[in-house]
Amino acid sequence: MSNGIRRLKPALLLLGLAATATLGGTAAGLANDGGSFASQAIAREAARIARGYEIAPVKLNLNGLDRNLVGLGSYLANSPGGCNDCHTNPPFAPGGDPFKGQKERINIAGYLAGGTSFGPGIVSPNITPDAKRRPAGLTFDEFLKVFRTGHDPDQPKRLLQVMPWPGFGKMLTSDIRAIYQYLKAIPSIKTHHES
Ligand code: HEC
Numbered sequence: 318m319s320n321g322i323r324r325l326k327p328a329l330l331l332l333g334l335a336a337t338a339t340l341g342g343t344a345a346g347l348a349n350d351g352g353s354f355a356s357q358a359i360a361r362e363a364a365r366i367a368r369g370y371e372i373a374p375v376k377l378n379l380n381g382l383d384r385n386l387v388g389l390g391s392y393l394a395n396s397p398g399g400c401n402d403c404h405t406n407p408p409f410a411p412g413g414d415p416f417k418g419q420k421e422r423i424n425i426a427g428y429l430a431g432g433t434s435f436g437p438g439i440v441s442p443n444i445t446p447d448a449k450r451r452p453a454g455l456t457f458d459e460f461l462k463v464f465r466t467g468h469d470p471d472q473p474k475r476l477l478q479v480m481p482w483p484g485f486g487k488m489l490t491s492d493i494r495a496i497y498q499y500l501k502a503i504p505s506i507k508t509h510h511e512s
Pocket of ligand 1: 393394398399400401402403404435439440441442444453455460463469470471476477478479480481496
């Protein structure tokens with residue numbers, strides 16, 4: 318077999334699986350088929366996207382956005398990323414703080430609008446989309462740079478001191494793009510609200 322054909326085979330296999338998935342296979346069905354690594358990978362991605370939609374605490378505006386990227390971004394931002402813990406002040410609505418044993422209710426009025434103080438001169442910024450629908454007012458390239466290098470976009474010589482960029486920066490560019498797309502879909506909040 319020539320190298321070219323050997324390289325083509327997995328790609329064709331993936332295409333076939335994607336077609337099956339689109340033509341009626343469900344994420345759950347694929348997850349249970351005990352199938353190949355490729356089919357399990359597709360099922361895992363679909364499950365992450367679905368979970369992202371389940372856990373998004375706010376209404377999303379999908380206009381002009383890729384539905385799958387937004388779902389994956391919600392999964393990453395609202396679960397492992399924990400953006401709400403630091404970028405929403407306070408993170409939970411009154412009576413909805415899981416750390417106090419209460420049933421969780423996110424502070425939707427201030428969701429990701431920043432305002433949490435982490436010591437002298439360090440306040441989490443508003444990362445909701447601006448009037449141009451730019452999360453934190455940043456282009457994707459600027460946003461990516463924050464994640465990869467920790468350089469403060471407003472003062473490029475300063476390194477962010479609380480934002481967990483050393484770990485976040487190791488994410489795939491496609492995952493960081495998904496988070497950025499999700500942040501485009503959330504409601505824009507002008508200033509942060511204390512609830
Ligand atoms: C441990 C708390 C913490 C977590 C978790 C966190 N951040 Fe941050 N983030 C901060 C703080 C504080 C700053 C700014 C000050 C600093 O770090 O020195 C910041 C800065 C930023 C900036 C730079 C914006 C600007 O214009 O200055 C972006 C973008 C950002 N965070 C996005 C995110 C996203 C998206 C997530 C979730 C995937 C996240 N952060 C999770 C605390 C956090």
